[in-house]
Amino acid sequence: MRLLHTADWHLGRTLNGASFHAEQEALLAGQFLDMVREVRPDALLIAGDVFDRAVPPADSVALLDDILRRIILGLRVPVVLIPGNHDEARRLAFGAPLLRGAGLHIADSARGEAIRFRDAHGEVAVLASGYASPLLLATLFAPEEVADHDAGFGCICRHLKSLCEPGMRSVVVAHAFVAGGAESDSERQLAVGGAKPVAASRFDGFHYVALGHLHRPQSLGDGRIRYSGSPLAYSFSEAGQAKSVTLVELDGAGTVRTEELPLSPRRRLRRLRGSFEELRNNPPAEGREDWLEITLTDPLPVFEAQRRLSEVYPNILAFGYARHEALDSTEASAVALRPENAEPLALLDAFWREMRGMPLPEDAEPVAKAAIDLARAAEDGA
Numbered sequence: 001m002r003l004l005h006t007a008d009w010h011l012g013r014t015l016n017g018a019s020f021h022a023e024q025e026a027l028l029a030g031q032f033l034d035m036v037r038e039v040r041p042d043a044l045l046i047a048g049d050v051f052d053r054a055v056p057p058a059d060s061v062a063l064l065d066d067i068l069r070r071i072i073l074g075l076r077v078p079v080v081l082i083p084g085n086h087d088e089a090r091r092l093a094f095g096a097p098l099l100r101g102a103g104l105h106i107a108d109s110a111r112g113e114a115i116r117f118r119d120a121h122g123e124v125a126v127l128a129s130g131y132a133s134p135l136l137l138a139t140l141f142a143p144e145e146v147a148d149h150d151a152g153f154g155c156i157c158r159h160l161k162s163l164c165e166p167g168m169r170s171v172v173v174a175h176a177f178v179a180g181g182a183e184s185d186s187e188r189q190l191a192v193g194g195a196k197p198v199a200a201s202r203f204d205g206f207h208y209v210a211l212g213h214l215h216r217p218q219s220l221g222d223g224r225i226r227y228s229g230s231p232l233a234y235s236f237s238e239a240g241q242a243k244s245v246t247l248v249e250l251d252g253a254g255t256v257r258t259e260e261l262p263l264s265p266r267r268r269l270r271r272l273r274g275s276f277e278e279l280r281n282n283p284p285a286e287g288r289e290d291w292l293e294i295t296l297t298d299p300l301p302v303f304e305a306q307r308r309l310s311e312v313y314p315n316i317l318a319f320g321y322a323r324h325e326a327l328d329s330t331e332a333s334a335v336a337l338r339p340e341n342a343e344p345l346a347l348l349d350a351f352w353r354e355m356r357g358m359p360l361p362e363d364a365e366p367v368a369k370a371a372i373d374l375a376r377a378a379e380d381g382a
Contacts, residue, residue, distance in 0.1 A: 001119040003126075003171065004039060004261075005246040006032075007047035007212030008230035010086065011060035014052075015269075016317040018291065020232060025063055027231055027265050029070075035245060035261055036071055042117055044077055047212030047228065048084025048131055048175030050092060068104060078103035080115055083130040084175040084212050093130075107173070111140050112156060114163040121252030124169045127160040127206070131175040149176065150196045157202050169254045172203060175212040178225060184215045185237035200225055207254040210246075217244050217260060224256055233269040236293045236318060240270070267291060267315070273322070276302040276309070283312050293318035300358060321358075344372045 009028065013020045036044060051060060071077050081104065083089040093108035105115045110132030114125045132140070137152035141159075146152045153176060164170050177183075179197040200221045203209045209225040215238060217229035228246040233239060244260040251257075270287055272279060273295045292313050296305060298321065306319045348368055349360040360368070 001117065001121075001124050001169075001250045002039065002041045003043050003045055003208075003210070003248040003250070004036060004041040005045045005047065005210040005226065005228045005248055006231065007175070007210075007228050008049045008084070008215055009046070009064075010049055010052040010230065010232075010234055011064055012052040012056040013232075013234055015234065015291070018315070018317055020234070021057075021059055021063070023232060023265055023267055024060075027263060028067055029063065031263060032231065032245065033067065033070060033075075036077055037075055039247060039261070040075070041077060041247070042119060043126065044071060044079045045126070045171075045173050045210045046079065046081040047173050047210050048082050049086045049212055050081065050084070051087050053086060054088035054091070072103045076103075078105065078117075080105045080107075080126050080128050080173055082107040082128050082173050082175060082212075085131045087131070089130050089132075109140070110137060110156065112160045112163070114160075122169075124171060124250060125164045126171045126173060127163060128173045129156050129160065148196045150198050150202070153198045153202045157206075161205060169250060170206045171248075171250070172206045172209045174209065177213055178203075178211065178220055180220050181214045181227060182216050182218055184241075185235040207250060208248055208256045210248070216241060217246070219258070223258065226258060231263050232265055236269055236271055238269065239293070269293075269317075271295070272313075273297060276305050280309060280312055288313050289315060291315045291317050295320055295322050297322045301361065345369060 009024065010020075011024055013024075050064060068079060072079055081092075083092045089108065093106045096106040096108045099106065105128065107113060107128035107130040110130050112127055112129035114127055117124050117126060132152070134146055134148050134152050137155065138146040141152070141155040145155055153174075156174075157172075160170075160172060176198045178200055180200060181197075203225055207224065211225065211227045214227045215230040215234060217227060219226045226246055229243060231243055231245070233241055233243065242260075243263045243265070245263065247259045247261055249257045249259075268287065268290045270290045271293045272284075275298050276296055279294065279296070292315060294306075294309060294313065294316055296302065301321065306316060310316055345365070345368055352358070352360040
């Protein structure tokens with residue numbers, strides 16, 4: 001049996017005010033659909049965080065509708081989809097019982113359900129379990145057994161195993177932070193309040209575990225447990241990270257072989273670092289249209305640096321200066337420790353040192369003093 005495993009589409013995502021919608025549409029409705037058409041899997045597995053927030057933008061809902069329609073009705077490939085922690089499960093699962101007949105299987109409970117597929121070797125149970133907090137899991141199972149996500153997944157996995165006949169090949173689709181996984185800055189934390197990550201051993205006995213949540217493609221344990229990763233980089237911590245979809249092949253004995261099928265977005269997230277003159281006068285041959293985080297290494301701020309660099313790099317999403325450790329930060333440290341005793345100008349200088357790695361420029365002091373005096377006059381008048 002051939003399965004395509006993907007997750008963490010985060011439709012509706014933005015970064016520093018820039019929308020990913022056009023990039024998501026180009027990649028998912030273009031290259032990704034071509035991949036599904038070429039591979040012709042027995043099923044497509046989408047392991048949660050389909051949307052980036054509980055109430056997604058209308059154009060994101062329309063994009064998902066179009067992609068699923070073209071896959072299920074156009075290519076005749078069934079889809080198993082679960083909500084992640086970014087999704088609102090009740091909204092995502094609207095009409096789920098009606099849609100199953102068309103080939104769209106949406107898990108509408110964290111308890112999980114079994115969707116049966118058949119190949120030349122017999123049946124395969126795809127066990128789909130939507131994301132739920134430990135509090136919700138405690139209401140679905142025995143409250144005394146669910147102290148955290150790990151214990152909750154113990155209950156989920158026992159229930160999922162009960163849905164399979166002995167010897168049947170089984171594939172779990174879930175959304176969780178499994179111990180040992182490598183995180184990125186763009187993931188919303190699941191281990192809130194000290195809740196433990198899920199132990200990989202919870203998934204013993206299943207032939208393959210298709211996970212969502214972590215955005216870096218990676219396998220855990222013996223390779224049966226896998227994160228497909230997100231199709232796009234959603235934070236600069238993922239800059240340069242290869243993105244892919246996972247092709248899963250399951251033989252008659254349940255032995256699994258996986259292959260990363262690469263995705264190539266038209267616009268990447270990249271980090272550039274260097275002096276103002278270097279970046280402006282010697283730009284790289286490729287990638288100037290990418291979304292960029294630029295860090296200048298100049299020891300002093302360059303007048304209108306970001307605006308002038310945007311003439312060369314039109315999509316700067318983050319901009320800053322490297323900190324210069326050689327600068328004396330004794331005064332700034334002292335102010336930071338006792339802000340209630342510091343003069344506003346000294347606080348501003350400390351903030352400037354922290355953010356820019358250098359003292360407040362002399363020509364900025366008169367402007368800052370005038371603003372401080374104006375604010376004090378307003379307070380006295382009040």
